[in-house]
Every structure is written in C-alpha cells, then in structure tokens.
Amino acid sequence: MDGEAAVINGFFTFRVFLVGAILLAYPRISRKGLMFGTYLGERHSEGASAGKLMRSWDIGCAVVMGVSLLIGWGISLSGQPIRGNLTGTAVLLLLSPALYVWTYRKARRQVPPTVARQAKQASASLEVDESPGDHFAAVALVVCLLVALGSAAHATLSFEALPDRIPTLANLVGLGDEVADKSIITVLLVPTFNLVLSPFFALMALLIARAKRSLRGGSGGRSAEAQVAFRRAYSHLWSGFALFVCLLLTVTSLAMISVARGETGRSSGIVLVCISVAMILYAGFSLFRLMKRFGQGGSRLEIGSAEAPLTGALADNARWILGVMYVDRTDSSLMVESRFGLGYTFNFGNPVAIALNAVYLSAILGLVVLTLLEFGVL
Amino acid sequence: MLTITIDRDLGDAVYAQVARQMRQLVASGALRPGTPIPSVRQLARDLGVSLNTIARAYRLLEAEGFLVIRDRAGVTVAAPAAEVDDAARDALLDELRVIVARLRQAGVSSDELLRMASAEVGPGIGARKGAR
Numbered sequence: 232m233d234g235e236a237a238v239i240n241g242f243f244t245f246r247v248f249l250v251g252a253i254l255l256a257y258p259r260i261s262r263k264g265l266m267f268g269t270y271l272g273e274r275h276s277e278g279a280s281a282g283k284l285m286r287s288w289d290i291g292c293a294v295v296m297g298v299s300l301l302i303g304w305g306i307s308l309s310g311q312p313i314r315g316n317l318t319g320t321a322v323l324l325l326l327s328p329a330l331y332v333w334t335y336r337k338a339r340r341q342v343p344p345t346v347a348r349q350a351k352q353a354s355a356s357l358e359v360d361e362s363p364g365d366h367f368a369a370v371a372l373v374v375c376l377l378v379a380l381g382s383a384a385h386a387t388l389s390f391e392a393l394p395d396r397i398p399t400l401a402n403l404v405g406l407g408d409e410v411a412d413k414s415i416i417t418v419l420l421v422p423t424f425n426l427v428l429s430p431f432f433a434l435m436a437l438l439i440a441r442a443k444r445s446l447r448g449g450s451g452g453r454s455a456e457a458q459v460a461f462r463r464a465y466s467h468l469w470s471g472f473a474l475f476v477c478l479l480l481t482v483t484s485l486a487m488i489s490v491a492r493g494e495t496g497r498s499s500g501i502v503l504v505c506i507s508v509a510m511i512l513y514a515g516f517s518l519f520r521l522m523k524r525f526g527q528g529g530s531r532l533e534i535g536s537a538e539a540p541l542t543g544a545l546a547d548n549a550r551w552i553l554g555v556m557y558v559d560r561t562d563s564s565l566m567v568e569s570r571f572g573l574g575y576t577f578n579f580g581n582p583v584a585i586a587l588n589a590v591y592l593s594a595i596l597g598l599v600v601l602t603l604l605e606f607g608v609l
Numbered sequence: 610m611l612t613i614t615i616d617r618d619l620g621d622a623v624y625a626q627v628a629r630q631m632r633q634l635v636a637s638g639a640l641r642p643g644t645p646i647p648s649v650r651q652l653a654r655d656l657g658v659s660l661n662t663i664a665r666a667y668r669l670l671e672a673e674g675f676l677v678i679r680d681r682a683g684v685t686v687a688a689p690a691a692e693v694d695d696a697a698r699d700a701l702l703d704e705l706r707v708i709v710a711r712l713r714q715a716g717v718s719s720d721e722l723l724r725m726a727s728a729e730v731g732p733g734i735g736a737r738k739g740a741r
Contacts, residue, residue, distance in 0.1 A: 342644055351616055351617040351618045352614055352615065352616045353612045353614065353615050353656045355612060355647070355655035355656045355657075356612050356655065357610075357612065357613060357640070357647060358611070359645045359646065359647055359648075359651070360655075443654045443657070444655050455612075465690070542614070543656070543657045544657050559657065561657070561658065561659060562658070563654055563658065564653075564657060565654075
C-alpha cells in the first residue's frame, strides 16, 4: 500500500469510527422517556424491554461499522483506495439510517397506551424567556451578511483586473490548484456561497435561541433551566460556526483574487489551513462538550425533575414522522427539540419553516447546478 | 419556577384553561402586580398552540383587569384598581352570590364558607370584619 492509499484508508477508517461513536452516543444523551425518536414514557424507557432495544442498537452499530470497513478496505486492498473509500462511506450512509428505522419501528411497538394521554398536555414556564444566545446570534448574522456582501463587492470590483484564467482552488502553498476561464460565476462563486451559507448558519443560531422549550409536567423548573442552558450553548455553537464559515470563505475569495493577480505567496494557503483546522476543532469540541455536559435538550442537567413526564411536542408520537420530522399545524413554534440526536428541528407544519427550507435548499441546489454547469461537469 | 399546564382532553377551551390558571396564580399571590409574563408569541410557542389562542386568553385577562398589555413593555400583571368601580363590583357581587349559592347547594356550611373566604382573601379579612 503506497502512502496516498494509506492516508485515504486512514481517513476512511477514522470516519467510520467517528460516525459509529456518534450513533452509539445519540440514544444515551436523549431526554429521559425518549428512545430512538419514540416517546416510551419515563418508567418504561428504563425497563427490561428498553434495555434489550438499546443492546440491539449497539450490536447493529457494530455490524454497520464492520460491514462498511470490510467493504471499504476490501476494495481498497484490491488496488482502488478511492473507490473503496467512497463505497465504504456509501454503505455506512445507507446502513445507518436503515438501522435507525429498524430500531425505531421496534421502539414504536413498545409504546404503552398511557403515553397518548400525556401528549394531550403541555406545560410552559411563566418566566419571561430572555432567549439567551439571542444577542450573539443577531450580531453574528449582521457580521456574516456585511462581510459576505463586502467580499462579493470586492470580487466584483476586482473583476476587470483579473487575468483570463483564474484559480478556483488554492492549495496548501497558496497557489492555484485548478484554473478556469474568468467569468462572473467563477469570480463570484465563493462570495455567493458565503452569502448563502454563513448568514443561514447565523439565522439558525437565532432561531435556536428562540426555539420552543419542552417542559416536563408538574414542577418542571429544573427542566426549564436545563433547556435554557442547553439552548444557549447550542445557539452559541451555531453563531461561532457561522463566523468561522464566513471567515474561511472570505479569506478563500481574497486569496483566490490575490493568487490570480500573482500577489500572494505561501501565507494565504497556511492561513486557510489554520482557519479550517480551527473551525473543525471548534465544532468537534463544542459538540463533544454539549453531549457530555448538557445532553440533548439539557437532559443531563434535569436531575431531580427527570421523573416528571414529558408533555407536548416531545411526548406526542403522532406528530413525528419516523421520530425525526415534526409536523404540527396547530403548533405556532418554528423549531422544536429533536427527539433523536443533538439539537433542534423545524416544525414542518409551520408554513414559515417550509418556506425557509424551500428557499435555502433552492439556493444551495441552484449554486451547485450553476457550478457544475460552469465547470462542464453537467 | 411558575408553570401552567393545558390539557386538550379537558372540556374547557385552551384559552379558558390559560386564563383560569393565570387568575388563580394572581389570586394566590404567586404572580404579583408588575411581574412580567411571557409574550403571546412565547407562551403560544411553549404550549404548542396557535397565537390566537393565547391572544384571546390575554385579551380576556386584560378586560378583567388582571393583565396590562403594552406593545413595547410587554405583558405584566396589573395592580389592583386604586378606586372601586361600582358597576364592576355589583356585577362581580352577582357572580359571587351565584357561587355562594352553588357552594351551599353542594353542602358547604356557612362556617366553612367563611373559612374558605378568609383563606382566599388573607389575614386582613378578620380585621376589616371586626372594624365593622
């Protein structure tokens, strides 16, 4: 195996173990009573049948990881490391949701009849929600918009001064790896992605800071505090990530223009690598901290009130498609806590949520298609 | 932390449940005059109901003098009126008579009624009664 193949296989193996670790962790950070996107009730979720469900999930995760590694490495050792990497990753991406759906269906069969009653109830705190994280998210949104617009303006103003062929991908030493004909699309590609991506991440942070609080019934005080703490930390994570993405894409655009003009030496490539590494470390450590310290929705801080039953959206099995997609037309909230995994999800019964997702997906899809057309891939 | 809970399986409309619990919290002193309470949007979001439902409950409570709703300052618990509104007092007295009659029909004795009233109004009732 040559050096390149070893690096590819190393990254592939790391990816499989990372996804496997996340899959194993997700059911363990859920709010008490929830298992695999299903509300089983606080008591039932700690019973013998729930334990059996968890064991079958663990075994399933091990099987998914094993099969992905076997297929990936098998193809790689036959002399095609890239194909092995892609096939193994595809197997991982296909088998993981299949395992989830299989476990979700088993969990649904365990739902006790008493659970439906709780879903009819909902509790809310009468303390004014200060939406912690709101200010940072609002600042991040404004900064991302202004910087991305500035970057687009800079690229537009530099257009005339650029040569006929411009770099579209800078390498580690700050030189153009790929070049393409100069056009409005190639010059404005990175700033446009910046304009679409970073404000969206900041907007997500803002929406998360205002997401619905799902309290437990009775004296849900500790539950509310736990959620507010989690929501603030999660909103901050998205705000910081938005700023990192904005910085990375802005520096990329500036570097590409400088390289095209023949002005930049090695520094821009190193700066880009540093920003990328810092962004990955920031996201990785923040997610790890959220899981370990808070748990999903602050589940790890709920001690003392976790025995009280969940109410409302989280307890209502009828409002969730496969336990991951929340649809409730009578609910005015835009974002609710996810039942499986970390974070929040949209209420797809709210027309604003549907419109927001449609606009964002159209923008991303349009940009990708435009890029592929420009570079002759389509 | 004060919470309110709605139950869609109850016969009462959701707005009526919200209004009733808020009245009880004001009456018990848990919600003091001037205390800010969540906006219509926030409470609707947390309870998972439409904005109209909470807006209706808040309008009702505002009309009854329990809440003060200002656009920018938000929603706060209203202070008791400085002067007695005779018309309002007469209307409420009629309601009180009906409630007292219903309690009597339910078998509640006069002594028990007085004890209940005393507990609801607080220690000041004895002093006022004695003064008369």
